Every structure is written in structure tokens, then in C-alpha cells.
Amino acid sequence: MFVAPEGESAGSQSFHLSAKNVTVRFGEVTALDHFTANVPRGTVGLLGPNGAGKSTFIKASLGLLELDDGSIRVGSLDSRHQSLAIRDEVGYMPEHDCLLQSMNAVELVAYLAQISGMGRRDSMQRSHEVLDFVGIDEERYRLIKSYSTGMKQKVKLAQAIVHDPSLLFLDEPTSGMDPQGREEMLDLVRRIGSSEKTVIVSSHILQEVERVCDYVVIISSGKLIRAGETLALVAGEEGVHSLTIRGDSKAIADYVGALGELCEVLRKTGEGDRQTTLLLRGCGDGRAIFRLAAEGGVQVRSYRPETLDLEEVFLRAFKRGESNGN
């Protein structure tokens, strides 16, 4: 499973959310520019710099924005003609403060549950259930205006899941939270994601996305620039290895020179006088590396396929996007 960019063969039926050639303009500004992505079921990270088009994509998916071109499908529903039906199936946790200050958490969540179509009794019971789930205890009877940022974030999550949507948009879910609050929120996201929901997490904090998301979509300037399974993205390029060596500086310099004849040295990072890490491409099975090291009196401390973190993936994708004119 993967998040397929334009041209991939998988049909929209196998994806929970499918955007095809979507263009949204605000006057002269093009927020989404022929954006195409297929989002599978699971927990999906939506990444991009400020103004990349993430929020526009979410709003367009909810049918809140008129598309200038293209189409978005949620399951089998078309956002242009069935936006109300989509909104019954979608939960949205906005980034900014949006809670009604004059209500307490139980009243607010039950009220929004009723607007989502629940009966009064059901909504009250469900409100307590989801507030238990997100960890709002007796404070649920206090007015929301007295809540901390972390508690408000949890109530925002509770109102987004109260009507049991199959697709959940979380916009910066850990925004403004302390480290413990972040951990709790990420745990909640993980637990919701494991209950067969599709959770789309829009966040700037890449480490968090890497920890909870199975898939990642990277947007820049309204275009999809990279998408795929998180594990595949951070696995690095095939045939690229990281080598850490130790020895005296002259031996290391000679060894690196000899390696340069054998394979491509992409990057050299010194760690003090006696240790260096190299990023190599095209070194085959690595036997020559160990032979050269033995001959040159250099100690090989590690030799393994390259692994990236999501930040590196994001930066590389972003650079590639820029070089493509995006």
C-alpha cells in the first residue's frame, strides 16, 4: 500500500480519499495546483511548509471550498455534489482555537454530536465516552474558557470523533502542548488509527508524524511532491550505504582517496580527528571496503544501508520540488 501520485495505476476505489487534478484559486493565488493524491486507509501524515495548501486540501475535501478544477472523492462520495454526506463521515480537529467558551466540555461535545445527527440521549452518553477516551475527567463540567491549551486540544479531538467518523482530519493536534501532553495526544492518535479509521495528521513536527503515521504525503506550493509509506521513505535510496571508520587522520585520508576510485563518496562527515562517517553509493557487497580498510590500517566501526529521518526526506523532497519548479 502506498500513497500514489498521479499516474499510478491503482484505482480510487482502494483508497479512502482520492484527489484528482484539484485546483483551488483564491483570486490570483493558486492554493492547490492540479493536486493529485490517493490516500489509503490508516494513519497518514500531511506535511508541507506554511502556505503549502494543506488546510485548503482539508477544506476542499470537506466540500467547504469550491474546486476550480478536478475532483475529490471520499470513499465513493464526490465532494462537489455530496459534501453533506461526506461531512457526516468526516471528523475535523482544527488547528486554531474554535471551542465555544460559554459551554462546558460535556455540553459542547453533546451539542456537536446532535448537530452531527445523534439523538439527545445518545449524544450525552457518547459525549461522556469520548471525553473519558481523551482523558478529560471531572474538568468536563467546567466552562471551556477555564481550560489549559492541552485540555482544549483534547476537547477538540473529542468533538471530532464523537460521531464516529470513518475519516478524521487532525490539523496540528499537538500544537501548544507540553511534552507530556504531546505524548498523550500521539497515543490517542495511535489508538484511533488502530481502530480501522483513516486518520490524516497535518503537522509541522516531523518526528511526531514519523512516529504515528504509516504513510506520508508531502505538499509544496499546492502540488504533491512526495508520497509513500513512512518506512519506505525513511529507508533511503537503494545502493546507498553509511560507513563509519576509525584510525589516524593520514590513514583515513588515504582510505577515503582509495574508496573514491572504487565507488561514489556522496558525503564525508568528520567526528573528531580519528573518526569519520561516509555516505557511499555503488560499493557492491562491501567486501572491497573491508579489504581496503585492512590494508590501510583503518578500523570499520559500522557499514549499513542508509537510513533517513522524515526531516531529511522532507528537505530532500522539498529541494527536489523546488528544482522541478514547484
Added chain:
Amino acid sequence: MGISPIQYRPWKGERSAQNLRMYVILRSVFRHGLKSTGVKILLILGFFLIFAFQLIFVVLMPHERLEAEDMNSSLNGFGLAIFAMLLAAVVTSDLISEDLSSNSFVLYFSRAVKVRDYVVGKTGGALIIMSILCMVPPVLIAVVATLTQSGGDYLHSAGIIGRTAVAGALATVFYIPYGIMMSAFTRKKSYAAVGTFMSFFVLVIVAEVFSEFAREWRIISPVESLVYSFDWIYGESLPSYISEGALVSFLVLFILVPAALTYLRIMRQAVGK
């Protein structure tokens, strides 16, 4: 061993129809409004100052049937128009402004709610509160007067009850769209309340000043135009300087233009495009 975390549980119930969701908003506005001290004070004060004496009067005074002139004077035109104006300013002040200040439009419109349903729900809740002062007591007085009449012409009295219901409905509806419009253009409840009241007050002053030169200007005073409307509904003659067409045009403009502006404002806020 810690306590096991509460797991996410699916909901298996059935959703109500999407076009019924506006009633949830309406009910919330109504309940929230009735909790407000200002609203409670105005409702109680308004009832006792305008209607309580009239109610006792119709029970005690012998009468053969309900008459239009008696009912028109029972409405105490200026008193009702002024109390309705105050109540509308208080009831509508936080209807939209609270959603604006807390950015909570997104909570409504990320659900299956249309802008139309939102506006109708908010307006409907406010109208029900207004009707507690503007419609229910006059109709109650008319019904009590009919039940205690000595004559047998109940058909005539029923006609007056109908006219009273129309007059009450007009008083209920008249100020609400303007108040909601003011609430839709500010984030502060106090600005909305004061702005609504002051706008009406300014129109009354302008009408008063310009009527010195031409008496037709009286029609732009919301209080006076409402009183003229009561006269018209009860079949009494309007002053010579007020034409029926001008009166109806003012009423329609005073209700429809603010309603349209509110809709457009919320549409812009909700969709942002």
C-alpha cells in the same frame, strides 16, 4: 500494573436527517437565551409593564365581544415596540458574535450543516424567545377576552385573535434580522447589543428631526413604523402622511436587507472564498 486505557469505541446508532439539524441549533439558542439574566429581566418586566394590567382588566371589565380598537390599545404600541427593541438587542447580541470571536464556524460547517440551516436555526431560537414577550401575551389577552365576553359573536372575536397573532408575529420578527446582522459584524457581544440599540435609537432621532420638515420621515423610526403597522393590522386608519405602500416597503426592507447581509457575511466567513 496501571489501569488499562479506555479504548475507542464505535457508535452504532442512526443519524437524524440532515435537514433536521437546524432544530438542534434552534433549541440550543432558545435554552441558552432563557438562561441569560438580561433576557429573563426583560421578559418579566415587559410582561408586567405592558400586559399584566391589561390581562386583569379584560377579566374584570364586562364586554360584549373583543374589539380591534381595544386590542390595539391593549398592545400598548409604543411600550411593546420599545421592549421588543431592547429584548432583540439582548437576545441577538451573542448569536453570531460568539461564534466569530471563538472561530467556531468551523465546528458547524465541518458537519452536515448548510449556511442556510445555521442562520435559520439561530434566527428561529431568537424568534421563539421574542415571541414569549411579543406574541404569546397579546394572544393570551385576546383569548381571555373572548372567553369572558358576554355576547355570542365569537367569529368576530376569533378574527381579532387572528389579527392579534399577526401583530404579535410582526413584533416578534421585526427587530431580529437587524440584531443578528449587527451580531454578525462584530466579535464582541457588548458591541452587538449596544450597536443594535443605538442604530434603532439613531433612526428614531433622525425621524424625529426630519419630521419637523416633512412628516413622512416618521416612517424610518422603527418604533413608529411598528406602531403604524399595528394600526394597519387592526384596520385603523393610518395618518395621512403615511402611505400603506411606503409602510410595507419599509417593513420588508428592514427585515430582508439585514437578513441577506447576514447570510452573505456568514457565507464568506464559512467558506472563505
